[in-house]
Amino acid sequence: MSPTETPTRTPKRVTVSPLRYPGGKGLLYSRLRSIIRDNRLTSRTYVEPYAGGAGAALGLLVSGQVEEIAINDLDSAVYAFWRAVVDEPDEFSQLVRTVDLTVEEWEKQREVYDTAPRDNLLQLGFATFYLNRTNRSGVLNGGPIGGKDQTGNYKIDARFNRDTLLERIRLIGLYASRITVTNHDGRDVIKRYADDANAFIYADPPYFEKAGSLYMNAFDGAGHQSLADGLNLAKSAEWVLTYDNVPEVHSLYAERRRVLFSLNYSAHRVMKALEVMVFSDSLRIPADIRVAGDELLKAGVEV
Numbered sequence: 001m002s003p004t005e006t007p008t009r010t011p012k013r014v015t016v017s018p019l020r021y022p023g024g025k026g027l028l029y030s031r032l033r034s035i036i037r038d039n040r041l042t043s044r045t046y047v048e049p050y051a052g053g054a055g056a057a058l059g060l061l062v063s064g065q066v067e068e069i070a071i072n073d074l075d076s077a078v079y080a081f082w083r084a085v086v087d088e089p090d091e092f093s094q095l096v097r098t099v100d101l102t103v104e105e106w107e108k109q110r111e112v113y114d115t116a117p118r119d120n121l122l123q124l125g126f127a128t129f130y131l132n133r134t135n136r137s138g139v140l141n142g143g144p145i146g147g148k149d150q151t152g153n154y155k156i157d158a159r160f161n162r163d164t165l166l167e168r169i170r171l172i173g174l175y176a177s178r179i180t181v182t183n184h185d186g187r188d189v190i191k192r193y194a195d196d197a198n199a200f201i202y203a204d205p206p207y208f209e210k211a212g213s214l215y216m217n218a219f220d221g222a223g224h225q226s227l228a229d230g231l232n233l234a235k236s237a238e239w240v241l242t243y244d245n246v247p248e249v250h251s252l253y254a255e256r257r258r259v260l261f262s263l264n265y266s267a268h269r270v271m272k273a274l275e276v277m278v279f280s281d282s283l284r285i286p287a288d289i290r291v292a293g294d295e296l297l298k299a300g301v302e303v
């Protein structure tokens with residue numbers, strides 16, 4: 001089976017990530033693709049300092065839009081997952097093929113997730129994946145789909161289609177030599193690549209208002225400020241940043257070009273679903289992204 005694509009000539013989304021991610025940016029795939037094409041960035045290293053499910057990064061890699069990706073996450077469990085899939089895809093696949101999908105197994109994996117040595121990448125990475133696929137909404141600290149008594153409409157295996165997941169892991173294994181996985185603070189990753197003319201950074205940090213308890217949030221006001229300092233001072237790398245549309249973002253990046261966007265545009269939900277994309281100075285903003293942003297402004301959205 002090929003990666004799941006929408007049946008159009010220019011897919012909005014190419015789903016390769018085995019992780020479900022609250023707020024996942026797989027849907028940003030088509031916008032990033034047009035930025036990469038318009039700016040001829042294909043041969044650069046595409047860097048996600050806040051990778052999470054890395055939905056956009058993997059979609060861009062397997063569809064040939066970029067040649068190499070660097071994915072980073074400070075959460076040691078998310079990092080363990082990526083290292084395990086990239087470095088040990090066969091062992092990981094064997095676990096996916098054979099693991100029980102029961103509440104009893106869920107309890108075991110939960111225990112591993114909480115207590116496994118952080119350097120046992122296969123064990124911790126698999127437990128992270130198991131919980132992500134069997135928990136409600138993929139939230140790692142949540143409970144199993146269907147509840148512990150399995151009386152809900154959907155059961156614990158509802159999001160664990162072994163064949164689909166095995167195919168995604170196989171694909172990642174094929175591309176392993178082009179994927180670098182690290183476990184640093186995102187700001188250090190930005191520092192590392194900021195002066196690298198061969199890098200294109202897409203930063204999707206924890207948001208100001210939406211972060212909540214969905215995933216690890218190692219950010220406070222100073223964190224947002226120091227991220228802005230790093231990006232605003234980047235000399236050579238091109239970069240794009242996405243955030244929630246709040247006044248703080250507009251003041252941190254007041255000197256940069258900013259465009260509004262909405263991942264699931266619908267007239268009555270638009271006020272809620274709004275986000276902002278910030279661009280490094282020499283990046284050309286594709287017309288479709290600019291026009292869509294202007295339309296949101298015309299629709300009366302405040303910035």
Ligand SMILES: C[S@@+](CC[C@H](N)C(=O)[O-])C[C@H]1O[C@@H](n2cnc3c(N)ncnc32)[C@H](O)[C@@H]1O
Pocket residue numbers: 021023024025026049050051052053054055056072073074075078184185186187204205206207215216217218219
């Ligand atoms: C908004 S999510 C990224 C979502 C991702 N773009 C996707 O499509 O799945 C933010 C991610 O940043 C990670 N994170 C939080 N604080 C971090 C930090 N200081 N440095 C690096 N990663 C961090 C979280 O673990 C989480 O996975």
